[in-house]
Amino acid sequence: MRTSLMLYGVALMLGVSGLSPQESSRRCPRLRLTFSSWPRDLxxxxxxxxxAIWYARNKFVHEQYLPLPQDTLDMAVRLLNDFQRVTAVQRLNPPSAT
Incomplete structure (x- = not known):
């Protein structure tokens, strides 16, 4: 499931929006093939x-604001830490089916 969510995020970045995580991985087999050989952390x-790079680019294009490279890197590190913390909690306490 975690790999499907990451593929879903990549698919969204590539413009394949409106798809579920499972559908995005099915419709983007090249992404699945590429990332299936990579370790999950990578x-x-x-x-x-x-x-983060895409976000910085959009800030420049739409707001004429160019974040410093270090700020972009810091944002990516924070996002990665948040993602890993949330998914670790979800693995320990999975949501109950209602």
Whole structure:
């Protein structure tokens, strides 16, 4: 499931929006093939770093604000830490089915 969520995030960044995590991994087989050989931690690092760069680019394009590279890196590290903390908690306490 965690890999599917990461692929979903990558698919969203690539413009394949409106798909569930499972559907995005099915519709983007090249992503699955590429990332299936990578360790999960490396996929997570790649995804948050790519997103942070994309976010910084959008800040420049839409707001004419160019974040410093260190600020972009710091944001990626915070995002990765938050993601890993939340997914660790969810693994320990999975949501109950209602």
């Amino acid at each position: 996929v997570e690092i790649w995804a948050v770093t790519t997103w």
